[in-house]
Amino acid sequence: MKMCDEAGAMAAMRYTQTSVVTVAVDSMSFLSPVHIGDMLTVTAEVTWVGRTSIETRITVTAEEVMSGKVSHTNTAYIVYVALSRDGRPATVPPLLCETEEDLARHQRAEARRALRLKMKESSG
Numbered sequence: 453m454k455m456c457d458e459a460g461a462m463a464a465m466r467y468t469q470t471s472v473v474t475v476a477v478d479s480m481s482f483l484s485p486v487h488i489g490d491m492l493t494v495t496a497e498v499t500w501v502g503r504t505s506i507e508t509r510i511t512v513t514a515e516e517v518m519s520g521k522v523s524h525t526n527t528a529y530i531v532y533v534a535l536s537r538d539g540r541p542a543t544v545p546p547l548l549c550e551t552e553e554d555l556a557r558h559q560r561a562e563a564r565r566a567l568r569l570k571m572k573e574s575s576g
């Protein structure tokens with residue numbers, strides 16, 4: 453989970469070129485076990501941006517190095533907020549949607565965001 457947060461933060465920081473802070477972590481399911489000696493690969497990409505927030509998708513795979521068998525361990529969505537030098541939320545550049553798949557992905561991200569904000573509201 454720590455590696456996921458670090459990878460997501462790197463993707464968000466690379467995108468915004470500011471520091472970021474983690475604001476929300478979606479539920480994380482572990483689909484298959486990771487054994488001692490497995491090689492983990494953690495990849496992160498920016499999937500959506502708002503005014504100051506950035507959603508990232510993090511994918512983890514584990515490779516059994518002797519056999520080369522790769523399994524998908526988990527996928528997580530983590531949201532960050534870009535910070536200005538004085539530590540306040542900073543506006544981020546818009547994410548361009550160029551293809552129909554980009555638009556569909558954007559809509560799925562909007563639905564996840566609506567759910568997160570609803571959960572935040574009901575827990576606060």
Ligand SMILES: CC(C)(COP(=O)(O)OP(=O)(O)OC[C@H]1O[C@@H](n2cnc3c(N)ncnc32)[C@H](O)[C@@H]1OP(=O)(O)O)[C@@H](O)C(=O)NCCC(=O)NCCS
Nearest residue numbers: 473474475476501502503504505506531533541568569572
């Ligand atoms: C993150 C933080 C700076 C935001 O400050 P804030 O005054 O709440 O700012 P806002 O209410 O304007 O929220 C900023 C953005 O975060 C989004 N956000 C806030 N809570 C959210 C949640 N639970 N899920 C998804 N997005 C959320 C808002 O929708 C807004 O997005 P937008 O600008 O893209 O529309 C502040 O809440 C904070 O410092 N939290 C603690 C962070 C922390 O300690 N993290 C752990 C260690 S890294």
